[in-house]
Amino acid sequence: MTDTLFGVELPPRRGFSVPIQVVEQGGITAWLVEDHSVPVVSLAWAWPQGAAADPVGKEGLASISAAMLSEGAGDLDNVGFADALRDEGIDLSFSGGRDSFEGSFRTLTDALPEAVRLAQLAMTRPRLDAEALGRVRARALLASRQSLETPAGLARRAFWEAGFPGFSAGRLSTPDSINAITQEDIRACLAAQVTRGRLLVAASGAIDAAGLRRLLGELFGALPEGTLAATPPLPALASFGITQRPKAAPQSTLVFGQDGLLPIDPGWESFQVALRILAGGGFTSRLMKSVREERGLTYGIGAGLDLLFGRAIVVGQVQTANASVGEVWNLIRAAWREMAANGPTEAEVADALAFLGGSLPLQFTDSRRTANLLLNLRQTGRAPEWLAGRPARLAAIDRTKVAEAAARVLKPDGLVLAVAGEPVGL
Amino acid sequence: MMTRSSETRATLAPGIVPAHVAGMQPVSRRGALKGAAATLAAPALPALAQTPTASPPPRRLDQPLFGAVSWTLGNGLRVVLAENRRAPVAAHYLFASAGAGEDPAGKSGVAHFLEHMMFKGSPNIPSGAFSHTVAREGGQDNAFTSRDVTAYYQIVEASRLPLMMRMESDRLRTPLIPADELESERGVVLEERRSRTDAVPRGRFREAFDAAMWGREHWRGRPLIGWEDEIRAITRQDLVDFHNLHYAPANCVLVVAGDVREADLRRWADEFYAPIPTRPAPPRNRAPLASSAPESRIESRDPAVRESSFLKTFAAPSATWGEKSSVDPLEVVAHLLGGGTGSRLHKALVETGLAVGAGAGYDGDTVGVGTFGVYATPRQGVETARIEQAIEAVLTDLVQQGASEEEVRRGIRQQTAGSLLALDGLGAAPRLLGGALAIGLPLDFVEHWPKRMAEVTRDQVNAAARAVLADPKIATAGWLLPA
Numbered sequence: 001m002t003d004t005l006f007g008v009e010l011p012p013r014r015g016f017s018v019p020i021q022v023v024e025q026g027g028i029t030a031w032l033v034e035d036h037s038v039p040v041v042s043l044a045w046a047w048p049q050g051a052a053a054d055p056v057g058k059e060g061l062a063s064i065s066a067a068m069l070s071e072g073a074g075d076l077d078n079v080g081f082a083d084a085l086r087d088e089g090i091d092l093s094f095s096g097g098r099d100s101f102e103g104s105f106r107t108l109t110d111a112l113p114e115a116v117r118l119a120q121l122a123m124t125r126p127r128l129d130a131e132a133l134g135r136v137r138a139r140a141l142l143a144s145r146q147s148l149e150t151p152a153g154l155a156r157r158a159f160w161e162a163g164f165p166g167f168s169a170g171r172l173s174t175p176d177s178i179n180a181i182t183q184e185d186i187r188a189c190l191a192a193q194v195t196r197g198r199l200l201v202a203a204s205g206a207i208d209a210a211g212l213r214r215l216l217g218e219l220f221g222a223l224p225e226g227t228l229a230a231t232p233p234l235p236a237l238a239s240f241g242i243t244q245r246p247k248a249a250p251q252s253t254l255v256f257g258q259d260g261l262l263p264i265d266p267g268w269e270s271f272q273v274a275l276r277i278l279a280g281g282g283f284t285s286r287l288m289k290s291v292r293e294e295r296g297l298t299y300g301i302g303a304g305l306d307l308l309f310g311r312a313i314v315v316g317q318v319q320t321a322n323a324s325v326g327e328v329w330n331l332i333r334a335a336w337r338e339m340a341a342n343g344p345t346e347a348e349v350a351d352a353l354a355f356l357g358g359s360l361p362l363q364f365t366d367s368r369r370t371a372n373l374l375l376n377l378r379q380t381g382r383a384p385e386w387l388a389g390r391p392a393r394l395a396a397i398d399r400t401k402v403a404e405a406a407a408r409v410l411k412p413d414g415l416v417l418a419v420a421g422e423p424v425g426l
Numbered sequence: 427m428m429t430r431s432s433e434t435r436a437t438l439a440p441g442i443v444p445a446h447v448a449g450m451q452p453v454s455r456r457g458a459l460k461g462a463a464a465t466l467a468a469p470a471l472p473a474l475a476q477t478p479t480a481s482p483p484p485r486r487l488d489q490p491l492f493g494a495v496s497w498t499l500g501n502g503l504r505v506v507l508a509e510n511r512r513a514p515v516a517a518h519y520l521f522a523s524a525g526a527g528e529d530p531a532g533k534s535g536v537a538h539f540l541e542h543m544m545f546k547g548s549p550n551i552p553s554g555a556f557s558h559t560v561a562r563e564g565g566q567d568n569a570f571t572s573r574d575v576t577a578y579y580q581i582v583e584a585s586r587l588p589l590m591m592r593m594e595s596d597r598l599r600t601p602l603i604p605a606d607e608l609e610s611e612r613g614v615v616l617e618e619r620r621s622r623t624d625a626v627p628r629g630r631f632r633e634a635f636d637a638a639m640w641g642r643e644h645w646r647g648r649p650l651i652g653w654e655d656e657i658r659a660i661t662r663q664d665l666v667d668f669h670n671l672h673y674a675p676a677n678c679v680l681v682v683a684g685d686v687r688e689a690d691l692r693r694w695a696d697e698f699y700a701p702i703p704t705r706p707a708p709p710r711n712r713a714p715l716a717s718s719a720p721e722s723r724i725e726s727r728d729p730a731v732r733e734s735s736f737l738k739t740f741a742a743p744s745a746t747w748g749e750k751s752s753v754d755p756l757e758v759v760a761h762l763l764g765g766g767t768g769s770r771l772h773k774a775l776v777e778t779g780l781a782v783g784a785g786a787g788y789d790g791d792t793v794g795v796g797t798f799g800v801y802a803t804p805r806q807g808v809e810t811a812r813i814e815q816a817i818e819a820v821l822t823d824l825v826q827q828g829a830s831e832e833e834v835r836r837g838i839r840q841q842t843a844g845s846l847l848a849l850d851g852l853g854a855a856p857r858l859l860g861g862a863l864a865i866g867l868p869l870d871f872v873e874h875w876p877k878r879m880a881e882v883t884r885d886q887v888n889a890a891a892r893a894v895l896a897d898p899k900i901a902t903a904g905w906l907l908p909a
Contacts, residue, residue: 011585040847083840089840089842089847149627362565
């Protein structure tokens with residue numbers, strides 16, 4: 001570590017650690033990062049499945065079911081429920097993701113009892129009124145159709161459809177599938193999904209372990225035990241080559257990717273470093289330098305690791321004028337090939353490791369972000385100690401390990417591409 | 427709001443693909459205070475080992491929200507500190523009191539292009555080294571341009587704050603704006619324009635709408651990023667001139683939030699920023715408004731559009747223009763008229779099945795005229811005329827009958843109930859405080875917003891609604907329709 005930079009002395013960093021408490025109540029465990037400096041509590045929880053359990057022809061069911069939980073519960077109709085939340089400044093939301101079903105709230109501590117009451121009411125006594133379903137369905141139809149208005153929406157959809165044909169990851173909602181969803185479908189979805197089984201919980205903010213234990217009982221104690229099945233695993237990403245969706249627009253969107261490395265792999269963090277150097281994080285990646293900074297061909301380019309259904313997929317995106325699509329695609333593959341063949345430089349590895357280590361405090365931002373991060377770690381299968389061990393693991397990574405991970409995982413000739421627009425030069 | 431780059435997150439846990447194209451949410455004072463602070467990009471920290479376990483006493487309404495302190499350097503640079511000791515992190519924001527609204531006539535896009543070129547080096551920091559250094563120190567950096575301000579920020583481990591101040595002050599004093607990097611960056615800006623506007627039908631519509639309402643070459647009607655032909659015509663000298671004129675220390679505001687002591691910040695501000703020579707701060711020199719909208723109605727038919735949208739916007743007072751005491755009441759008007767479930771527009775259009783969504787919004791934290799807008803997205807098959815009739819009926823009823831005492835009190839309660847959530851992070855304080863000071867408002871404008879809102883009366887609300895919505899002089903209605 002440099003002692004001075006641009007004439008400014010750099011003192012040693014202050015120590016930073018994030019103690020994670022593990023709290024258990026009635027078989028449900030929660031991770032907690034406690035902090036009382038601001039009177040706010042954030043809670044995030046999740047079950048597996050989500051859209052993975054959507055029946056064929058009813059794509060969108062998990063997402064719509066989640067939305068229905070905020071449309072009235074118990075004696076409160078949709079307006080009464082919304083008012084109850086907003087009178088106290090409580091943010092409560094539910095979402096149905098591709099392979100998970102999630103809930104979260106953030107509230108001032110004064111309003112915590114009310115937040116718990118309303119969240120519990122939503123999960124145990126949702127009204128599922130027909131009029132509310134009509135409104136939620138209309139919103140889903142709108143979103144589904146609007147997503148096809150832009151090259152970006154078309155390309156993202158095309159990537160998953162081509163990558164996992166016939167699997168739920170590749171089956172996205174359509175107006176027909178949204179219209180086919182009934183109240184009974186939603187009831188069945190929620191009954192299977194909102195249970196005590198396989199529930200993961202994370203909390204952050206002004207609450208202690210005893211308070212969180214009580215909260216777990218109040219919030220989840222009344223849920224049925226449930227028998228949520230494990231989500232069936234996905235196959236490898238299909239090698240679909242290039243798929244195109246014509247769209248009259250001056251700019252194309254490219255979504256590209258390949259299979260990635262699972263978090264349980266011992267080389268995962270080395271691969272994370274390789275991916276950051278190649279395509280991740282802000283302005284410093286090779287792709288950002290090559291495509292944006294040197295040639296001015298895009299506003300932004302990058303790739304990250306997407307985890308779903310027990311698979312890891314590297315997914316990247318870039319937008320460029322139609323005439324430059326061929327050039328950008330060649331630059332992406334060239335950067336991929338170079339990294340796979342020769343790995344990073346010593347300086348690149350040092351920079352990436354410095355960033356990953358130094359950014360740790362910033363990752364624990366507001367309480368909601370912290371709770372979400374803890375939940376993501378749990379969904380990834382990490383142990384609570386994983387975080388504390390991170391600096392030591394990063395310190396053990398060197399150029400050789402990163403180059404090995406890059407060579408093992410990156411497949412320049414296996415990169416697939418979904419592109420929407422009027423691309424030239426592919 | 428334009429940004430230098432859409433923001434990405436470092437991931438400890440994968441599962442999130444960086445949102446390279448998602449862009450940053452524009453942030454308004456009230457949006458953040460209403461509890462949307464977590465949509466802000468900037469972080470803060472929780473949970474350290476030594477945090478006390480006792481909760482602080484509840485805050486009272488008459489306490490300042492952030493408790494910020496402020497002073498002015500000899501060269502006129504205003505410095506603000508919002509201390510927050512949750513964790514060893516500091517957010518460092520430099521605001522220039524100049525945005526796209528200050529672009530010279532016929533040269534829209536200068537403020538934003540300059541924002542991009544500010545990352546291309548200064549006498550002591552080579553091109554590209556700024557962001558590289560921030561990343562190497564584990565931090566995040568970016569910048570954004572609005573109509574009223576241009577802001578540059580970094581979020582870093584607290585001990586790296588002096589390094590940020592060193593780098594930021596260097597480019598504030600003298601950016602290099604290297605000629606040999608101008609054309610590639612112009613390409614980046616043009617791609618940004620395509621990503622936000624040219625390839626996005628709703629972006630194209632918003633741009634056409636503003637031009638129709640205010641005039642294509644008027645500062646309020648031009649796109650922040652600039653018209654394409656004008657971006658292409660911007661010269662290096664245009665950027666140098668804009669910097670020379672507008673980036674005077676006395677025309678800037680520095681805001682630091684986080685684990686920083688006032689005495690330290692005073693010392694570093696003196697060391698890094700105070701030596702920048704004094705220059706006069708230019709006045710905001712914006713053209714007056716036309717007496718009416720150039721076009722009071724537009725219909726855009728776009729083959730890419732699948733769903734129709736309606737938007738009607740009214741010229742409105744702002745915190746710096748017109749009847750300034752209407753600003754807080756208009757926030758209440760926007761809430762009870764169209765602030766989501768339970769609002770008047772929601773009841774009349776969404777609950778009845780006419781529209782998928784409907785609402786209202788007010789932007790009064792601006793230099794010059796503010797805007798009040800209502801919008802609706804019809805359900806498929808609903809005639810556009812029915813949507814407009816329903817909206818007009820709601821507006822007419824509010825203007826003629828006024829809002830009830832209960833509606834007003836509840837609206838105020840719902841808007842302010844979550845204001846303390848703005849303390850949950852390091853993003854809200856610098857953006858709100860810096861944004862206010864940079865458009866000429868006092869710190870109290872932000873610090874005592876909840877208290878002021880609590881004092882808003884029903885009469886004020888109804889008078890403000892009438893003044894803006896009844897017989898508007900500048901207003902435009904527009905439909906975006908499938909071709």
